[in-house]
Amino acid sequence: MKIVYIVNTLMPTTKAHGYQIGKTCEKLSILGNEVELIIPNRKNHVADDLFEYYGLERNFTVKKIDCPDIIFLSKYIGAMAFYTQSLFFSAKLLFLNLKQNSIIYSRDIIIIFIFLARGFNVVYNVHNWSKKRKLFSNLFLNKNFKIVCNSEGTKKDLTNNGFNNIIAVPNGVDLEEYSNLGDKYYLRKKFNLPINKKIIMYVGSFYKWKGIEVVLKSAKLLNNNKDIIFIVVGGNENDLEKYTKNKEIFKNVLFIGHKPRIEIPSYLKSADILLLPNTSVTNESVNYTSPIKMFEYMASGVPIIASNLPSMREVLNSNNSFFVEPDNSQLIISGIKKILNDKDFSDKLARRSLEDVKKYTWDEYAAKILNFIKK
Numbered sequence: 001m002k003i004v005y006i007v008n009t010l011m012p013t014t015k016a017h018g019y020q021i022g023k024t025c026e027k028l029s030i031l032g033n034e035v036e037l038i039i040p041n042r043k044n045h046v047a048d049d050l051f052e053y054y055g056l057e058r059n060f061t062v063k064k065i066d067c068p069d070i071i072f073l074s075k076y077i078g079a080m081a082f083y084t085q086s087l088f089f090s091a092k093l094l095f096l097n098l099k100q101n102s103i104i105y106s107r108d109i110i111i112i113f114i115f116l117a118r119g120f121n122v123v124y125n126v127h128n129w130s131k132k133r134k135l136f137s138n139l140f141l142n143k144n145f146k147i148v149c150n151s152e153g154t155k156k157d158l159t160n161n162g163f164n165n166i167i168a169v170p171n172g173v174d175l176e177e178y179s180n181l182g183d184k185y186y187l188r189k190k191f192n193l194p195i196n197k198k199i200i201m202y203v204g205s206f207y208k209w210k211g212i213e214v215v216l217k218s219a220k221l222l223n224n225n226k227d228i229i230f231i232v233v234g235g236n237e238n239d240l241e242k243y244t245k246n247k248e249i250f251k252n253v254l255f256i257g258h259k260p261r262i263e264i265p266s267y268l269k270s271a272d273i274l275l276l277p278n279t280s281v282t283n284e285s286v287n288y289t290s291p292i293k294m295f296e297y298m299a300s301g302v303p304i305i306a307s308n309l310p311s312m313r314e315v316l317n318s319n320n321s322f323f324v325e326p327d328n329s330q331l332i333i334s335g336i337k338k339i340l341n342d343k344d345f346s347d348k349l350a351r352r353s354l355e356d357v358k359k360y361t362w363d364e365y366a367a368k369i370l371n372f373i374k375k
Contacts, residue, residue, distance in 0.1 A: 001373075002102040003028055006038040006111050008089050011062070012046050012053040014236070014258055015205065016292050017107075017127075020171060022054040024105075024125075027366030035060035038096075040089045042069045055177075055262050065092050090114060103373060109133055113140055123148060123373055128288040129157040137161065148369055152314055153287030167372045170315060172365040173295035173357060177265045187270035191263075193254075197229045198340055201271035201302075203264065204293050206239040209285040211277030211307065211326075216243065218275075218329040218336075219253045228252065228336070233259055233267050268300035273339055276306040276316075280326035287311055298357035303349045305335040315360065320353040 005025055012018050021037070029035040041064035051058050067088040074081040093114050098104075104115040104122045112124045113136075126149040137143065147166040149155045155168040181187065188195050200219075206212045212232070219230040230253045235243075244255050259267060268274060274297045278285040289311045297304050298320065306312050308323040316323070322339060324331040339346045 001032075002034045002036070002099060003105055003373075004036045004038060004098060004102045005105045006093065006108070006115075007106060008040055008086055008108055008111070010042060010044045010046070011037070011039045012044070012048060012050045014046060019054050019261060020292060021107075022050065022056050023172075023174075023362045024366065024369070025060045026056045027362050028370060029059040030057070030363075031366055031370050033370070036063060037061070038063045038065060040064065040069075040085070041066045042071065042085075053261065065089060065096070067092055086110065094118075109136055109141075112145070116142070116145065122146070123369075126150070126154055126158060127290075128284050129154060129161070134161055137163075146372065148372065150290040151288055151311060153311055157287070167368065169365055169368045169372075170290040170360060171292045171295060172360045172362040173292070173299045174362055175299055175358070178269065178299045178301070181266050181269055184270045184272075187266050191256075191267065191270065193231065193270055194229055198227055198273075199229055199231055199271045200273045200275060200336060201231045201233065201268070202275045202277070203233040203268065203296075204291070206235045209279050209282045211275075211279050214277045214279065214327055214329050214332065215275055216250060216253065218332045219250060221329055221333055222336075223252055225252070228340075229254060231256065231267075231271070233257075233264070264296065265300065268296060268302060271300075271302050273336055274300065274302050274304050275332070276304055276312065276321075277324075277332065278307045278309055278312065278326065280307070280309065285309065285311065285326075290314070295357055295360050298353040298360075301350045301354050303339045303346045304353060305332055305339070315356075317356075320349060320356050322349065 007021055025035045025037050037060060050062060070081050070085055090110055104120045105125060106112055107125045112122050115122050122145050124145060124147045126147055143163045144165060147158060147163055149158060149166060149168050150170060152168045155166050158166055185195060202215045204210055222228055232253060232255045235257060240255055240257055243250060276294055276297060280286055286309050294315060304321040306316050306321045306323055307326040309326060322335045324335050
């Protein structure tokens with residue numbers, strides 16, 4: 001089967017969706033399909049080779065479509081720069097020469113519309129739902145094509161808006177990446193992290209709905225505890241500048257910035273507690289998200305403190321993580337104290353998490369998608 005994954009995004013990218021796209025292509029190829037990834041040929045500040053950057057097998061092809069790269073104009077015309085670039089990219093796709101029996105796979109509703117109009121079989125990969133998507137689908141789309149979504153929350157809203165033929169497949173993890181890394185003290189020495197402190201770690205982007213603010217508020221409340229340090233992995237240059245300019249406020253927080261994906265398992269395993277503090281202020285956080293880091297946290301064997309939200313509850317439960325009310329730093333602190341002071345409880349959470357995550361590998365992810373496509 002020929003599967004053509006088309007996305008209007010930079011690849012590679014420091015954002016999690018790039019890794020998810022790469023893994024999807026790699027694993028679908030391993031299952032015996034001919035896979036091609038098509039992306040725009042745009043200037044990319046991440047100069048690394050895509051396969052090396054994500055640690056992928058070179059088992060699929062990458063094709064770049066030339067189109068005017070005007071994203072740099074966004075500082076003058078805002079989102080209009082992206083919409084214009086998308087228009088150019090979409091126009092090129094109207095005339096892209098592909099075998100008619102190819103399966104077109106995309107996260108972009110405009111791309112799905114184009115290839116539906118061209119008579120191709122399409123599979124729409126949906127990660128959230130919005131009023132804009134609803135308006136476009138009501139105006140232009142026949143809703144009988146196949147849809148792979150990332151969560152039951154996303155599937156529910158799609159179903160309520162008249163779509164059918166849907167499967168919900170949460171993200172995953174490669175478990176082998178977490179074996180033979182050494183213990184946490186070895187890893188702390190490797191990365192020059194504090195040896196004799198309890199490390200509370202957050203890994204990910206600094207989008208507000210991800211909960212970075214509640215992490216930092218929790219750290220501030222524990223400023224006087226000399227035995228605990230918060231370590232934040234991720235964030236771009238602007239994020240880091242914003243939070244590191246006042247070192248006195250965050251004197252117990254170590255911001256170490258973005259790290260290569262290949263190092264993330266080692267950073268996770270160096271921690272004593274991992275935070276997944278999504279907020280309750282957006283539908284993305286409450287109902288739609290399926291964070292890749294959630295599965296990576298589980299695979300690390302480190303106890304997790306997570307926001308008690310429907311999106312988290314699709315995978316996590318009270319046996320494999322410590323749930324707290326969203327946006328509540330005091331409860332996060334209570335969870336930290338409970339886990340650090342009760343080793344039996346901590347070990348129980350970690351063991352159950354390691355067992356439960358076996359259901360959420362990237363191999364299982366790709367197999368479910370492929371079986372769905374073949375129906």
